[in-house]
Amino acid sequence: MFKYLFKRDTILATIMVFIVMGLLALIPINTHVLDPIKMALQDFDYNDLAYSQFDKNGHTSVDTNIVVVNIGNADRAGIAGIISELASKKPAVIGVDVLFNEAKAAAPDSLLVQLFSGSDKIVLAYHLQAEKRVLAASGFLWPNAMARGYANFVGEEGGSIRHTAPIMKNKGTVYQSFAAAVAQVAYPVEYKKLVYRNNRTEQLNYTRTANKFLVVDGKEILAGRETSISFTGKTILLGYISPDPNSIEDKHFTPFNKKSVGKTVPDMEGVFIHANIISMIRDHDYVNKSPVWINWLVASVLCWLHMSLFIRFFVDKHLWFHLVAKIAQVVSAVLFVYLGLLFYFKWDVKINLTPTFVAIILAVDVLYFYEAISTWLHKRFGIHSLFIHAHH
Amino acid sequence: MKLFFSILMTCFFFSAFAADPSFVVYHSQGRINKTGSKNMLKKGDQLFAKDLLVLGEGSKLLLICSNYQIIQLSKKGNYPVKKLVAQCKQATSYSSSYFKYVWNELTHPHGKPEQEPESYMKNVGAVSRGCNEVALAMQVDTIHYYSGTLPLVWWAAYEKPVAAVFEQAMDGEAVQKITLAAKEPLQLTQLVKDLSPGTYYWQIMGEQGSGCERKYLKIWNKASYLKAVQALLGFVPESSPAETAYAKAFLLHEHHFLAEALPYYKLAVKLNPGNSIYRTSLNKFYETNF
Numbered sequence: 001m002f003k004y005l006f007k008r009d010t011i012l013a014t015i016m017v018f019i020v021m022g023l024l025a026l027i028p029i030n031t032h033v034l035d036p037i038k039m040a041l042q043d044f045d046y047n048d049l050a051y052s053q054f055d056k057n058g059h060t061s062v063d064t065n066i067v068v069v070n071i072g073n074a075d076r077a078g079i080a081g082i083i084s085e086l087a088s089k090k091p092a093v094i095g096v097d098v099l100f101n102e103a104k105a106a107a108p109d110s111l112l113v114q115l116f117s118g119s120d121k122i123v124l125a126y127h128l129q130a131e132k133r134v135l136a137a138s139g140f141l142w143p144n145a146m147a148r149g150y151a152n153f154v155g156e157e158g159g160s161i162r163h164t165a166p167i168m169k170n171k172g173t174v175y176q177s178f179a180a181a182v183a184q185v186a187y188p189v190e191y192k193k194l195v196y197r198n199n200r201t202e203q204l205n206y207t208r209t210a211n212k213f214l215v216v217d218g219k220e221i222l223a224g225r226e227t228s229i230s231f232t233g234k235t236i237l238l239g240y241i242s243p244d245p246n247s248i249e250d251k252h253f254t255p256f257n258k259k260s261v262g263k264t265v266p267d268m269e270g271v272f273i274h275a276n277i278i279s280m281i282r283d284h285d286y287v288n289k290s291p292v293w294i295n296w297l298v299a300s301v302l303c304w305l306h307m308s309l310f311i312r313f314f315v316d317k318h319l320w321f322h323l324v325a326k327i328a329q330v331v332s333a334v335l336f337v338y339l340g341l342l343f344y345f346k347w348d349v350k351i352n353l354t355p356t357f358v359a360i361i362l363a364v365d366v367l368y369f370y371e372a373i374s375t376w377l378h379k380r381f382g383i384h385s386l387f388i389h390a391h392h
Numbered sequence: 393m394k395l396f397f398s399i400l401m402t403c404f405f406f407s408a409f410a411a412d413p414s415f416v417v418y419h420s421q422g423r424i425n426k427t428g429s430k431n432m433l434k435k436g437d438q439l440f441a442k443d444l445l446v447l448g449e450g451s452k453l454l455l456i457c458s459n460y461q462i463i464q465l466s467k468k469g470n471y472p473v474k475k476l477v478a479q480c481k482q483a484t485s486y487s488s489s490y491f492k493y494v495w496n497e498l499t500h501p502h503g504k505p506e507q508e509p510e511s512y513m514k515n516v517g518a519v520s521r522g523c524n525e526v527a528l529a530m531q532v533d534t535i536h537y538y539s540g541t542l543p544l545v546w547w548a549a550y551e552k553p554v555a556a557v558f559e560q561a562m563d564g565e566a567v568q569k570i571t572l573a574a575k576e577p578l579q580l581t582q583l584v585k586d587l588s589p590g591t592y593y594w595q596i597m598g599e600q601g602s603g604c605e606r607k608y609l610k611i612w613n614k615a616s617y618l619k620a621v622q623a624l625l626g627f628v629p630e631s632s633p634a635e636t637a638y639a640k641a642f643l644l645h646e647h648h649f650l651a652e653a654l655p656y657y658k659l660a661v662k663l664n665p666g667n668s669i670y671r672t673s674l675n676k677f678y679e680t681n682f
Binding site for chain 1: 505506507509510511512513514515516517518519520521522523526527528531533
């Protein structure tokens with residue numbers, strides 16, 4: 001394998017692989033137009049396997065600082081009652097993950113307006129409409145709220161939720177996500193760290209499934225019954241959790257879903273996704289992406305090693321060349337996915353191995369191209385290369 | 393029998409040569425005529441190859457082709473229908489459709505959510521309460537009605553909204569339906585015209601039937617209605633005429649006798665125009681900024 005590692009042709013062929021990759025990237029077209037696998041896996045990320053198959057963060061304990069209150073089928077008067085009751089227990093913040101789309105009845109609507117406009121510790125969710133890159137908040141009551149945030153996640157429509165945009169800016173208006181707005185009130189120092197990261201989007205580091213958050217029934221609160229859970233100083237999130245496991249109301253796909261590809265049912269309520277984001281901000285437990293230069297350095301080194309192996313068999317044992325090349329590609333793919341997942345699983349680092357995969361896949365074809373050019377250069381200018389005496 | 397058979401065959405023969413309509417009007421807006429007709433084009437009108445369309449300034453026309461394609465005209469001018477037919481045919485070719493699809497896909501590379509978040513924000517992580525497709529100035533979940541004027545100011549996200557009355561809270565066919573004109577309040581009198589006393593449900597919905605939760609509507613008979621109203625008004629203590637009128641209006645409003653409350657609000661404002669509470673309460677019936 002290392003016989004040809006430092007040969008000029010190995011290095012030049014490797015460089016040619018990246019030149020070809022660069023040229024392909026320049027073509028401004030979607031080359032996956034008729035690729036059913038690519039179309040089917042549009043919303044697929046290998047890193048999802050870390051959650052769904054390998055139980056990433058499975059050891060995480062129950063989050064006792066965030067309490068989810070299920071509003072169930074409470075009407076607006078009921079929701080107002082739950083918020084009032086909770087506010088009296090002095091929590092750090094109350095996040096109301098409910099969209100009020102229209103005026104309903106004067107009395108309860110007035111109660112809610114009074115609650116949202118009277119405290120900066122009650123954060124109301126709203127819907128951020130995004131059409132043709134123009135953003136606009138919509139709904140009812142949110143203009144009255146002192147603290148508010150959009151409940152939108154970032155992802156393919158109906159796809160897995162893997163990202164959040166903490167802050168969006170559009171035409172001079174700044175919009176804050178619901179989770180970020182809640183974190184700003186409850187964990188101002190950690191919120192500043194989030195802002196300091198200055199990332200347009202953050203990859204979600206799901207640390208807990210729904211059953212690892214404390215959940216209280218809103219009816220209990222409304223009835224004034226004592227619960228074993230203390231609300232003082234806690235982050236309270238009001239949201240809807242259906243008693244029916246097959247309900248899809250405010251349910252979304254997450255990487256926890258056991259079925260990563262194909263038809264399945266959503267697995268997590270929006271309020272728990274917000275809870276995961278808040279806990280990620282609070283614990284400064286972000287997923288960090290490897291720098292671009294590292295991705296390309298890894299791709300270059302691995303492509304170089306593969307090229308050396310491919311040239312060895314191309315020149316010396318051509319009969320076995322294709323078989324070895326295919327085996328090497330498959331083994332490498334399995335190994336690199338393992339390593340990529342390992343970094344994600346253990347250290348929350350996401351490495352983009354796409355350049356590495358593409359380089360190794362292209363290496364075989366580029367090698368034939370390089371051989372043809374070498375032969376032509378030899379005939380025309382007498383330039384010697386490894387391929388001149390190759391018999392195949 | 394022979395004669396009947398001959399006539400029948402002749403009819404079939406000539407029917408084979410009868411011209412099929414080239415288009416059916418799906419939507420028209422503004423001043424649009426076809427030659428030989430003084431009437432404006434309206435939904436459902438048929439257009440034939442010999443016709444010439446005349447579109448006025450600011451008008452818009454949607455036509456359904458015989459192959460169910462839709463073409464749109466929005467520029468002022470004259471359009472021979474014969475030439476428009478070609479526009480339908482262009483899209484029907486399997487080959488052209490296929491390559492059009494490939495071209496569209498090729499030239500629209502798929503983006504990445506993390507790089508263009510504003511294009512990937514359709515998933516909303518919150519439960520919705522209330523409808524965001526229809527809005528009414530007044531909170532009218534329940535209406536008790538017998539007669540009288542009750543304008544309901546509305547807004548709807550639908551292109552062609554209709555108001556419909558049903559006998560059931562969900563599903564079922566509408567027993568009454570009226571098309572709503574943009575920026576014109578829905579007149580309840582018109583909606584419930586000829587309906588016999590009973591319990592109904594109504595809603596503003598799209599042409600296809602999509603809509604929000606239905607609202608409760610009880611149509612009373614005269615005797616019961618007057619009795620119920622009188623019973624409510626019996627609770628109102630006598631005060632100044634304006635205050636008494638307002639108290640009556642408020643009580644009726646709270647009990648959802650809206651058509652009955654409106655004249656009392658008007659009377660209260662008339663008797664004491666300087667009272668801002670009276671004016672605010674009356675203005676709610678005509679509020680348009682919602």
